[in-house]
Amino acid sequence: MIPEGKKKLWAKYQKEIAEDNYYYARSCIRQNFFPGSESTFLRILKGELGKSILDDPRHTTCTGIAYHTDLVPIETTMTVVARQFALMHEAGLENYVASCVTSFGIYTEILDLWHHNPEMEEKAHELLYKATKREFIKPKNLVHTSDIIYKFREEIAQKSKYRLINKETGEPLKVVEHIGCHYAKMFPHKGVGGAEYPHVLVGMIESWGGDVVDYPERRHCCGFGFRQYLVKANRGYSVSASKKKFESMAPYKPDFILSNCPGCAYFLDRWQYVIADMEGTTYDDKGYGIPSLTYEELAGLVLGYDPWDLGLQLHQVNVEPLLKKIGVEYDPDAKFSSKDGKDLGKPEKPEVLKY
Amino acid sequence: MLYEELNKDIRFEEGINSCISCGTCTAICPAAQVYPYQPRAIAETVSTKDDKLIEELLKSETIWYCGECMSCKTRCPRGNAPGLIIMALRALSIKKGLFVESEKGRQQLVLKRTIGEWSYKYGYCVHVDHLNTEMFPELGPIFDFEKKHIDAFMERVGASYHQDKPGALRKIPQEALDEISSIFEVTGAHRQFQHIEKVSAVKAKEMNLELDESGIESDYVQHIYNFSNEEDHSI
Numbered sequence: 001m002i003p004e005g006k007k008k009l010w011a012k013y014q015k016e017i018a019e020d021n022y023y024y025a026r027s028c029i030r031q032n033f034f035p036g037s038e039s040t041f042l043r044i045l046k047g048e049l050g051k052s053i054l055d056d057p058r059h060t061t062c063t064g065i066a067y068h069t070d071l072v073p074i075e076t077t078m079t080v081v082a083r084q085f086a087l088m089h090e091a092g093l094e095n096y097v098a099s100c101v102t103s104f105g106i107y108t109e110i111l112d113l114w115h116h117n118p119e120m121e122e123k124a125h126e127l128l129y130k131a132t133k134r135e136f137i138k139p140k141n142l143v144h145t146s147d148i149i150y151k152f153r154e155e156i157a158q159k160s161k162y163r164l165i166n167k168e169t170g171e172p173l174k175v176v177e178h179i180g181c182h183y184a185k186m187f188p189h190k191g192v193g194g195a196e197y198p199h200v201l202v203g204m205i206e207s208w209g210g211d212v213v214d215y216p217e218r219r220h221c222c223g224f225g226f227r228q229y230l231v232k233a234n235r236g237y238s239v240s241a242s243k244k245k246f247e248s249m250a251p252y253k254p255d256f257i258l259s260n261c262p263g264c265a266y267f268l269d270r271w272q273y274v275i276a277d278m279e280g281t282t283y284d285d286k287g288y289g290i291p292s293l294t295y296e297e298l299a300g301l302v303l304g305y306d307p308w309d310l311g312l313q314l315h316q317v318n319v320e321p322l323l324k325k326i327g328v329e330y331d332p333d334a335k336f337s338s339k340d341g342k343d344l345g346k347p348e349k350p351e352v353l354k355y
Numbered sequence: 356m357l358y359e360e361l362n363k364d365i366r367f368e369e370g371i372n373s374c375i376s377c378g379t380c381t382a383i384c385p386a387a388q389v390y391p392y393q394p395r396a397i398a399e400t401v402s403t404k405d406d407k408l409i410e411e412l413l414k415s416e417t418i419w420y421c422g423e424c425m426s427c428k429t430r431c432p433r434g435n436a437p438g439l440i441i442m443a444l445r446a447l448s449i450k451k452g453l454f455v456e457s458e459k460g461r462q463q464l465v466l467k468r469t470i471g472e473w474s475y476k477y478g479y480c481v482h483v484d485h486l487n488t489e490m491f492p493e494l495g496p497i498f499d500f501e502k503k504h505i506d507a508f509m510e511r512v513g514a515s516y517h518q519d520k521p522g523a524l525r526k527i528p529q530e531a532l533d534e535i536s537s538i539f540e541v542t543g544a545h546r547q548f549q550h551i552e553k554v555s556a557v558k559a560k561e562m563n564l565e566l567d568e569s570g571i572e573s574d575y576v577q578h579i580y581n582f583s584n585e586e587d588h589s590i
Contacts, residue, residue: 035523039513060478225422233583347500
């Protein structure tokens with residue numbers, strides 16, 4: 001009886017993740033700051049897992065950032081969402097995969113809105129038809145890209161070239177994970193593990209050999225706050241929230257940060273550079289900072305992909321100390337080379353953060 | 356009257372259902388840690404249904420402090436979401452033209468001229484072509500280097516930068532952009548943008564700051580993007 005009860009209890013923290021045949025919706029933020037992560041996601045799905053996924057050039061921003069900077073009415077956002085669903089339906093697909101946590105939150109919110117207010121769904125059909133002559137059908141399965149990597153984490157582990165083990169000490173690497181607020185704080189039952197026990201990144205870290213570090217501000221927002229970052233006058237909000245997290249995680253000496261949301265991965269990388277320049281503080285022992293990775297980058301690393309194909313050279317916090325810890329074989333001289341091997345020179349070094 | 360209008364916003368309806376004033380939302384709120392802001396106080400004020408108090412909120416800095424992270428939604432023991440109340444208040448503040456009465460509310464114009472316009476003109480809410488370390492210094496020296504060699508780096512990481520094919524940062528097909536523009540037209544986004552422009556132009560004149568018809572170079576836009584009266588916003 002007890003296991004059955006527990007099974008029942010944990011059921012609400014599970015989510016259905018489709019097995020194959022996906023419609024891929026890219027993320028504005030991930031495309032800009034981690035374009036290699038999106039290439040890597042498709043490489044893993046198609047090349048390693050043999051899945052079918054449509055990369056449709058016709059989809060656009062979901063307008064999530066415009067919605068959360070209070071620029072566009074909810075009718076605009078739900079109609080743009082309806083258009084994306086129409087493109088998926090026209091392609092004969094029903095499993096929608098969003099590469100962005102803000103977008104995932106938007107899709108979840110709109111589906112919930114339509115569920116509770118069928119007249120709004122009817123209105124979305126009317127508005128979409130009026131604007132584009134398209135018809136939409138709601139997805140059968142809606143997931144975030146990390147959900148898929150989570151689902152196939154053991155398959156990835158079986159194909160892995162590296163484990164998240166410190167090569168020198170033989171100890172598991174210590175990892176802090178950051179889920180991103182809109183993944184499950186609004187609709188907990190839509191995220192793996194809910195808002196209380198988010199497991200989507202934990203599952204990957206543990207399957208690939210690392211140890212997850214619990215720390216007091218683990219669930220605190222990275223500080224994006226939409227308008228709070230996008231307008232320079234407000235940016236103190238943004239850096240303060242990340243700083244609170246860094247100070248809280250630093251005593252646990254994490255080897256790297258793993259983020260679910262592309263915005264969070266960017267902030268947790270760049271604010272370390274800013275805090276180092278402003279206050280002379282870095283959050284590791286050696287002054288390099290704590291590398292901040294996306295889960296696609298991490299999956300690519302354990303699979304043995306070239307770090308410079310993943311885009312790790314475009315981070316401000318240098319990832320090379322981490323590559324050395326894992327024992328990744330890589331060419332440091334190719335870090336800033338073009339695809340055909342032409343040397344592009346070197347970036348300017350930050351004043352404080354070692355690079 | 357104002358309360359009635361607020362109550363028509365579906366987010367307001369979803370956002371509040373008999374607040375017990377426990378303050379859990381304030382304890383968890385990232386904005387409350389850096390700004391004179393309490394989501395609990397917002398819930399209390401709107402619960403009074405007092406139009407005078409609501410009008411004060413619509414003109415205030417207070418409603419612009421929230422980051423819409425929705426941490427409050429998870430923790431509220433009554434299932435309320437002060438973040439949704441804020442979204443409804445901001446929408447009403449814009450509709451009534453009261454957003455220009457606060458420093459933080461005035462920022463809607465620069466957001467409209469960046470995120471808002473980029474969204475329907477390019478199909479991306481942000482695009483690397485529009486970013487630079489002057490507007491966003493935290494992008495850091497690595498970004499300056501990336502921009503200098505943008506074609507090479509994008510090719511290196513498998514992006515389709517500016518190309519007519521699927522992939523990261525591809526050129527969004529014109530037909531898709533036309534459809535997005537059409538959606539913005541029929542759903543009221545373009546109308547709201549014009550309204551933000553119109554109300555902001557009057558305010559710029561009142562503040563004696565130059566405002567061009569477009570772009571982000573003119574004095575008023577630069578002012579709202581950069582200026583923060585720290586004394587007003589300190590705890």
